[in-house]
Amino acid sequence: MDELNDDAAEERAWLRRIADGDRSAFEAFFRAYERRVYRYLAQLLADDGLANEVASDVMVEVWRCAPRYAGRSKPSTWVLGIAHHKAIDVLRRSRRDVFELRLAEQLKSDAGDPELHAIESSTRAEIDAALAGLRPEHRAVLHLTFVLGYPQADIATIVDCPLGTVKTRVFHAKRALRAALVAAGLQREVS
Amino acid sequence: MNHAELERELPWYLNATVSPAVRDQIERALPGCASCATELGELRALREALVDIEAQAAGPSPALQGIVMRAIDTPAAPTPARRFNFAWLHSKGFAGSGLLAMVALAAIFILHPTTQRAGEVTAPIVAPAVQDEMSAARTKSPAGMAAASSAHFGEDVPKVPAPAPAPASADRAGKTQRSLARTGEIDLLVPDVPAALNRIQTLADTQFGAITGLQDDAPSAPGGTHTAKVTVSVPDDRFTHTLEALAGMGGVVSRSVTTEDLTDSIVDGDARLRNLRHEETDLLRIMDRSGKVEDILSVEEQLASTREAIEQLDAEQKAMRQRVSYATITVDLSDEKTTPVAVPGAGAQLSDAWQGALHSVAACTLLLASMGLYLVAFAPYLIAIALLGYVAYRRIAGRR
Numbered sequence: 001m002d003e004l005n006d007d008a009a010e011e012r013a014w015l016r017r018i019a020d021g022d023r024s025a026f027e028a029f030f031r032a033y034e035r036r037v038y039r040y041l042a043q044l045l046a047d048d049g050l051a052n053e054v055a056s057d058v059m060v061e062v063w064r065c066a067p068r069y070a071g072r073s074k075p076s077t078w079v080l081g082i083a084h085h086k087a088i089d090v091l092r093r094s095r096r097d098v099f100e101l102r103l104a105e106q107l108k109s110d111a112g113d114p115e116l117h118a119i120e121s122s123t124r125a126e127i128d129a130a131l132a133g134l135r136p137e138h139r140a141v142l143h144l145t146f147v148l149g150y151p152q153a154d155i156a157t158i159v160d161c162p163l164g165t166v167k168t169r170v171f172h173a174k175r176a177l178r179a180a181l182v183a184a185g186l187q188r189e190v191s
Numbered sequence: 192m193n194h195a196e197l198e199r200e201l202p203w204y205l206n207a208t209v210s211p212a213v214r215d216q217i218e219r220a221l222p223g224c225a226s227c228a229t230e231l232g233e234l235r236a237l238r239e240a241l242v243d244i245e246a247q248a249a250g251p252s253p254a255l256q257g258i259v260m261r262a263i264d265t266p267a268a269p270t271p272a273r274r275f276n277f278a279w280l281h282s283k284g285f286a287g288s289g290l291l292a293m294v295a296l297a298a299i300f301i302l303h304p305t306t307q308r309a310g311e312v313t314a315p316i317v318a319p320a321v322q323d324e325m326s327a328a329r330t331k332s333p334a335g336m337a338a339a340s341s342a343h344f345g346e347d348v349p350k351v352p353a354p355a356p357a358p359a360s361a362d363r364a365g366k367t368q369r370s371l372a373r374t375g376e377i378d379l380l381v382p383d384v385p386a387a388l389n390r391i392q393t394l395a396d397t398q399f400g401a402i403t404g405l406q407d408d409a410p411s412a413p414g415g416t417h418t419a420k421v422t423v424s425v426p427d428d429r430f431t432h433t434l435e436a437l438a439g440m441g442g443v444v445s446r447s448v449t450t451e452d453l454t455d456s457i458v459d460g461d462a463r464l465r466n467l468r469h470e471e472t473d474l475l476r477i478m479d480r481s482g483k484v485e486d487i488l489s490v491e492e493q494l495a496s497t498r499e500a501i502e503q504l505d506a507e508q509k510a511m512r513q514r515v516s517y518a519t520i521t522v523d524l525s526d527e528k529t530t531p532v533a534v535p536g537a538g539a540q541l542s543d544a545w546q547g548a549l550h551s552v553a554a555c556t557l558l559l560a561s562m563g564l565y566l567v568a569f570a571p572y573l574i575a576i577a578l579l580g581y582v583a584y585r586r587i588a589g590r591r
Contacts, residue, residue: 026263030256038251052252059259119237124247127240146238147245151208167199174237 011075018066026063033059036076036148037083043143044087044136054090058083073157077150080158084140091136119174122181130180138173145170192216198230205234264465370454372514373427375434380527381441384417387524390440391421398433400425400517417526422519430518437522444525453511460508467501 011032017025037058042051061082069078119127131139137159144155155166192200192213197220203209204217221227381387388407395402404422425433438446474494478487566573 023260023263027256027260030259034255035250038255039245039248042248048249052255055251056255056258056262059255060262063259063263119233119240122240124240124243127237128244131244142237142241143245145202145206146234146241149206149208151206152203170202171199174234177237 008074008076012071015062015066015069015075018063019069029062030059033062033076033079037079040080040140040143040148041083041087043131043139044084045090046132046136046139050090054083054086057086061086074154077154077157080144080148081160084158084160087136119178119181122184126181126184127177130177130184133180134173134176137169138176141166141169142173142177194220194224194227198227201227201231201234205231205238260469264469369452370457370511370515371427372451372453372511373430373448373518374451375430375446375448375518375520376523377434377437377446377520378444378523378525379437379441380444380525382527384419384524384526387440388419388421391423391437391522394433394436395423395425398425398429398436400429400433403519404521419524421522421524423522424517424519427516427518430520434520437520441524442527444523451514453515457508457511457515460504460511464501464504464508467497467504471497471501 011029014025014029014032018029034055038051038055041054041058042048045051045054058079062079065082069075073081122130131142134142140159141155144150144158150158152163152166156163159166159169161169197213197217200209200213200217204214209217217227221231379387384407388405392402401424402421403424404420406420408418410417423433423437434446434448471494474490474497478490478494
């Protein structure tokens with residue numbers, strides 16, 4: 001929730017100044033969003049190097065598109081929306097999502113009804129590893145909901161889908177995560 | 192809201208972004224619903240885990256800011272061309288798309304103004320300023336037409352009344368997105384030079400301009416000629432109408448319009464200025480960090496040099512923008528009583544004819560070159576049509 005307590009009015013003022021070509025406003029905006037954008041991209045892309053490249057593209061896009069920011073959404077929603085679209089483009093180009101989709105489908109079909117307490121009984125490292133196996137859109141909604149604390153409507157704007165889809169994605173993301181943790185636990189017991 | 196729906200709201204109940212009504216419903220349901228309580232506990236654990244992971248995760252590369260700052264200073268590069276994949280030519284929808292493209296192309300040919308007015312295909316070759324004059328004259332009167340067409344051949348023209356100011360957009364029509372600096376020169380024979388000077392002053396005022404130069408040479412001896420040279424600066428969108436009004440003040444001996452395109456110079460200058468300002472900022476940062484006196488002195492020297500370059504370039508940019516915003520017209524006035532208009536002799540007429548022939552040859556060459564460019568521009572459509580024909584032929588041949 002900390003990220004949501006930012007001063008949207010100040011950020012809007014930054015964007016107005018950026019639209020006028022004010023570099024100092026852009027630097028302030030950059031500092032405020034650098035980590036948030038990067039971490040979101042790192043979650044979505046599961047590749048730190050690629051996340052840095054796309055974060056750079058996102059920030060350049062902010063500089064160039066600031067005049068088109070109409071103020072209909074919060075600046076943070078607008079920026080993360082740009083980041084989301086850029087990341088999805090990168091994933092589509094690299095066909096990375098195809099592999100992850102297959103893995104997620106496999107987990108879904110193999111797992112049946114995953115154990116309810118899988119998350120509570122897993123370590124941070126196990127959860128981190130299991131997250132990497134999820135579909136990018138599932139990682140995105142988990143990050144936006146639980147780490148950044150966004151409301152449903154903002155998440156729907158960022159990932160550009162209906163509210164119902166956001167709820168469904170979070171539901172399936174939890175199931176897939178539990179399934180992955182159960183599978184990892186079974187593998188650990190076998191070995 | 193049923194149980195399943197409530198359960199799906201739990202992630203946002205946890206991050207406190209659900210509406211008060213939903214929150215109340217969940218809080219009423221929780222004490223009596225073991226599965227909801229278990230789910231909430233699991234979600235809480237998930238959130239704690241994700242927040243912990245996030246807190247320990249590495250941040251972006253320290254070089255990111257530098258990369259972004261350099262990128263925003265660089266003009267956007269054109270998108271690299273992708274390798275063309277011909278497989279789509281065999282798709283089912285291609286034949287229909289090709290047909291649509293052909294219909295669209297035919298519509299463009301039929302409806303495009305240049306194809307409707309084939310006789311005016313050479314119009315873009317003429318400088319925008321001259322186009323303005325020609326079009327203004329064509330739409331006003333035969334006298335105006337004569338004034339415009341003879342302006343470049345030094346012929347005397349009948350007087351035309353000063354036109355009423357037109358909307359600025361009409362003057363700008365030929366100059367979209369370009370930074371053009373226009374200058375005009377006009378030689379006039381007037382019955383009374385001092386009266387003409389007064390009228391020019393009034394004209395400059397009414398056109399929101401100013402007289403920026405004046406040289407008045409009154410005759411020093413009886414029988415001499417009174418001459419004057421006036422430089423008038425007017426907003427660019429008032430240029431054509433000011434020139435027309437000046438032409439109406441007396442007999443036009445000669446008139447010329449020059450247009451200089453400053454777009455590239457202004458864009459380049461802006462980029463150089465931006466880079467110099469970044470350099471200045473960088474030098475100031477270095478100076479803040481430098482500890483040794485000799486280092487500070489060296490940076491100060493560089494800083495002074497950079498600032499001098501900034502000031503010089505800034506002044507040049509302002510001057511160029513001023514030239515684009517304000518057009519300049521130089522008016523040469525002569526008293527017509529003592530200086531008769533020279534009637535062109537046979538030699539001058541032959542010279543004019545030769546100049547006219549050369550002009551026609553140049554126009555014809557440009558017309559042919561323009562037609563070539565049209566062919567190049569429409570090449571993608573022509574290639575698409577050829578490919579469509581080829582695929583159709585292959586399909587028909589295949590059926591046989």
